[in-house]
Every structure is written in C-alpha cells, then in structure tokens.
Amino acid sequence: MALRIYNTLSRKKEDFNTIEANKVRMYVCGPTVYDDAHVGHAMSAMVFDIIRRYLEYRGYQVNHVMNYTDVDDKIINRANKMRVNPFELAEGYINEFKQQLEDLNIQQATNNPRATQEIDSIINIISQLIEKEFAYELDGDVYFRIKKDNDYGKLSGRKIESQQAGARIDVDQRKEHPMDFALWKKAKAGEPSWSSPWGEGRPGWHIECSAMSLTHLGEQIDIHGGGNDLIFPHHENEIAQSECLTGKTFSTYWVHNGMLQLSGEKMSKSIGNLITIKQFLSDHNGDVLRMMVLNSGYRNPLTFNNEVMNQAEKALTRIKNALKPPPNSASINNEATEVLQNQINETKDGFETSMDDDFNSAGALGHIFELVRVINHARDDNADPQVIIDAQSLLKELTGILGLRLEAEKSDDQDIEPFINLLIDLRLELKKQKLYELSDRVRDQLLSLGIILEDNKNGTSWHWQ
Numbered sequence: 213m214a215l216r217i218y219n220t221l222s223r224k225k226e227d228f229n230t231i232e233a234n235k236v237r238m239y240v241c242g243p244t245v246y247d248d249a250h251v252g253h254a255m256s257a258m259v260f261d262i263i264r265r266y267l268e269y270r271g272y273q274v275n276h277v278m279n280y281t282d283v284d285d286k287i288i289n290r291a292n293k294m295r296v297n298p299f300e301l302a303e304g305y306i307n308e309f310k311q312q313l314e315d316l317n318i319q320q321a322t323n324n325p326r327a328t329q330e331i332d333s334i335i336n337i338i339s340q341l342i343e344k345e346f347a348y349e350l351d352g353d354v355y356f357r358i359k360k361d362n363d364y365g366k367l368s369g370r371k372i373e374s375q376q377a378g379a380r381i382d383v384d385q386r387k388e389h390p391m392d393f394a395l396w397k398k399a400k401a402g403e404p405s406w407s408s409p410w411g412e413g414r415p416g417w418h419i420e421c422s423a424m425s426l427t428h429l430g431e432q433i434d435i436h437g438g439g440n441d442l443i444f445p446h447h448e449n450e451i452a453q454s455e456c457l458t459g460k461t462f463s464t465y466w467v468h469n470g471m472l473q474l475s476g477e478k479m480s481k482s483i484g485n486l487i488t489i490k491q492f493l494s495d496h497n498g499d500v501l502r503m504m505v506l507n508s509g510y511r512n513p514l515t516f517n518n519e520v521m522n523q524a525e526k527a528l529t530r531i532k533n534a535l536k537p538p539p540n541s542a543s544i545n546n547e548a549t550e551v552l553q554n555q556i557n558e559t560k561d562g563f564e565t566s567m568d569d570d571f572n573s574a575g576a577l578g579h580i581f582e583l584v585r586v587i588n589h590a591r592d593d594n595a596d597p598q599v600i601i602d603a604q605s606l607l608k609e610l611t612g613i614l615g616l617r618l619e620a621e622k623s624d625d626q627d628i629e630p631f632i633n634l635l636i637d638l639r640l641e642l643k644k645q646k647l648y649e650l651s652d653r654v655r656d657q658l659l660s661l662g663i664i665l666e667d668n669k670n671g672t673s674w675h676w677q
Contacts, residue, residue, distance in 0.1 A: 215270065215568045217435075218511060220443060220466040221367055225570055230434050231464065236267055236274045237429040239463070241421060241438035241446070242324070244281040245305035246290045250486040251501060251516065252439075252472040253309070254316055258502055259469040259510040260437050261318040261615055266567050269613045277428045278321040279421060280306050282328050283414055288403055298404055299328070312489045316498040317617050323428050327420040331406050334415045334423045337457060338395045338408075346456040350386050352398030352411040356418075358391050361452045367466060368444035393449050395419045418449035425462075426454070436463035440470060440511075441478070470513040487516070499616050500524045506573040506614055527581075532618055534584040534607060536673065538591055538600040548593035555586040556603050563610050573614060580610055592668050632663060636672050639665075 399405035566575030
C-alpha cells in the first residue's frame with residue numbers, strides 16, 4: 213500500500229510523492245520563546261517526530277527544520293516586564309525547550325534556525341516582493357498586498373471580501389486593504405531593531421518562516437507542518453508571500469495537528485489553562501504523553517485529563533509486561549507456537565497498513581496490542597520460547613518506530629528480584645498449608661509497595677504497578 217497523507221490544502225488524502233526521490237523536506241513551525249513551553253507545544257513537536265520516524269522507517273531521508281521565533285511582541289513585552297534583555301530571555305527558553313524535547317524522546321531537528329539569524333534573508337525577500345509590487349512601504353512599515361495575490365485564501369478557504377467585512381476597527385487605516393499583513397515593522401523606542409532599506413525595524417512574524425524555509429530547504433518543500441490554529445493567518449500568509457516571490461508551489465502537503473484540550477478548551481497561555489512540560493515531566497514519564505498522542509490520532513483534538521493519562525499509563529504497563537522473559541518449559545505447545553508465529557506476520561503488515569493511511573497511529577497501536585495479547589497467551593500456553601522472543605523483538609521494533617522508550621520505572625529490578633521470588637515461594641507454601649489469610653497478606657504487602665502478583669497455570673509472575 214502506498215503512503216497516503218491528508219493534505220489540508222486539498223482537504224483529502226493524497227498519495228505521498230516527494231520532490232526528490234527518497235528525500236523529504238519538512239518544515240515545522242516551532243514555538244515563540246517567551247515563557248515556559250506547555251504540553252500543547254510538546255504534543256505538536258511529538259506529532260511531527262512520529263511522522264518523521266515513520267518516514268525514516270519507510271526509507272526516506274528527512275531534512276527536518278523546526279524554527280524558533282526569538283523576536284516578537286510577546287518576547288519584547290515579557291522582557292520589559294521582567295526587566296531583562298529580550299535576547300537573553302529567548303535564549304534561556306530555547307535551551308530549556310531543547311532539553312525538554314530530549315526528555316520526551318523527540319529527535320533533534322536537522323536544523324533549528326532562529327528569526328534573528330535570518331535578518332539578511334528576510335530583508336532580501338521583502339525587497340524582492342516590493343520590486344514585484346506584492347508589497348509596499350508606509351513610513352518605515354512594509355505590508356504585503358493581498359489583493360495582488362489571486363490565490364489568497366486557498367489554504368483556509370477564507371475569501372478576501374469576507375475578511376474585509378469583519379476587519380477590526382483598530383486596523384491601520386493607512387493600509388491599502390485591512391487584511392494586508394506586516395512584513396517589516398518600524399522600530400519603536402527600546403525595542404530590538406535592525407537596519408534596513410526602510411529604516412530601523414524588525415521582521416513580521418509570517419515572513420520569518422518563509423525566509424527560514426527558503427534558506428534551509430529551498431524554494432519548494434514536501435511537507436509544511438504545525439498546529440491547526442496556524443492555518444489562518446500564519447500559514448495562509450506564508451503561502452502568499454512565498455509563492456508570489458518564487459512563482460512556484462511552496463509546499464506540496466500541508467499537515468496540521470489537532471489541539472490539546474483541557475476542560476473542553478484549547479490549551480493556551482491567553483486562556484490560562486495550561487500545564488507546562490516541566491510540570492508534566494515532574495509527575496509522568498514522557499512515554500505517557502506519547503501514548504496519549506498515538507492513541508488519539510494526530511489530526512484529532514486530544515483531551516488532557518487524569519483519566520486519559522491513567523489509560524495511557526495502563527497501556528504502557530501492558531506492553532512492558534509482554535516483554536518479560538519467556539518461562540522455561542519442559543514441553544513446547546506447537547499449536548500455541550503457530551498461533552504466535554502467524555500473529556507476528558499479521559502484526560507487521562497491519563502496523564504498516566495503518567501507518568501508511570495518514571499515519572494512523574491509533575490503528576497501529578491496535579495491531580501492537582493484539583500482538584501483546586497473543587504473546588501473553590503464548591507464554592501461558594508454553595509456546596516455543598524462541599518464537600516468544602521473536603515476537604518481543606518485533607514489539608520493541610514497532611514501539612521504537614513510534615518513539616516509545618518503554619523504560620523500566622524502577623532501576624533495581626535485578627537486585628530486588630531474588631527477594632520477591634522468595635516471597636512468592638513463601639506465599640505458595642502458605643497456600644499449600646491453607647494459610648490463606650497469611651498468603652493474602654504477603655500479596656497485599658507487595659501490592660502496597662507497587663508490586664503486582666499474577667497467578668497462572670505455570671506459577672506466579674510479578675511486575676511493577
């Protein structure tokens with residue numbers, strides 16, 4: 213089955229064909245670094261990490277660019293409020309976010325350009341847009357002329373006329389059209405600024421991404437990604453300025469992730485209903501958030517609450533339990549072995565079929581958990597230990613493709629295992645002597661320490677809660 217991707221631009225799934233054979237140029241909008249990053253930022257970065265990992269598994273070489281907006285009104289206002297240098301403020305949050313991505317097992321992008329490092333490129337692009345009459349200067353400000361772009365609105369489906377009717381009252385009356393957007397902003401007192409043909413100033417938000425994509429990926433890219441809250445106006449404006457500049461299709465596929473929701477509302481700083489990545493990682497393993505994202509599907513909104521997190525933790529525990537070493541058995545059940553071998557073959561095919569369908573990670577997880585179920589039955593039914601190990605290797609491979617680390621919550625399993633096995637033997641002896649109350653106390657005491665005992669026909673096994 214060919215890989216198919218949902219394209220926001222066409223509003224349908226399309227076969228995935230790259231500009232250059234076996235190579236993917238992917239640009240993903242990164243954060244504006246003015247405050248602690250929240251789990252919504254982590255979700256978006258994780259979505260494109262999963263997409264990248266699967267593309268690489270499929271044999272593509274992925275050139276992945278994720279930018280940092282390190283000069284912006286929000287950064288300047290926050291720095292002024294804190295009485296610190298805006299560049300130092302941004303640098304601190306960039307370094308913090310990079311560490312958090314590592315903690316979440318999100319691969320480092322091929323390049324992480326910053327707006328402040330692209331000023332020359334930005335000025336050059338704006339100059340060309342003015343020369344081609346797609347932009348105009350007004351007393352040190354430069355605006356993009358949307359009426360000159362016949363395709364404006366093709367990504368979001370919004371019409372210029374309807375936007376004009378809903379324009380805000382406080383819009384700059386000097387502009388030719390209320391929806392013309394800023395490419396360059398005239399410097400205000402005390403703000404960071406750079407010299408330009410139009411005087412001291414700084415770039416607008418939208419032009420930054422076009423410049424960074426052009427510099428690091430070229431005039432045309434395969435995938436442009438980001439949250440679906442960026443479709444308009446940010447990505448719409450990126451298309452307008454980039455395609456009017458080059459006369460070429462900017463991005464073949466536009467891929468957007470859904471929003472993280474807390475209490476039914478989008479998680480954002482403006483609403484004030486956010487949970488920072490720092491807060492999340494203080495209480496949870498990074499795999500928990502990844503499992504939540506995987507189980508939802510990248511285009512869907514993701515509900516963030518304790519119930520969903522608990523479900524993710526239980527799902528991770530199920531996978532980890534299936535990776536326990538197979539038991540030694542005097543006899544091998546050939547029928548159980550054959551069932552497991554068939555499941556190994558079906559799981560890999562099913563996993564790929566699901567992921568080829570617009571990165572359907574929820575469907576892929578379904579195949580993984582079916583393998584988990586059959587592994588557990590195979591262990592209980594004395595299947596060939598080597599086939600169980602083969603199934604576990606596939607389980608590790610597929611979960612690794614999705615970016616799950618499946619790290620043990622405890623580091624002292626080997627040290628504590630002999631003592632737990634001793635207590636298991638003691639409990640068994642108590643049960644033989646019909647001292648059930650005492651045997652239950654052993655089980656309950658272990659449970660209070662986070663150790664769960666599981667009785668089966670081959671004996672008793674244990675795992676962390």
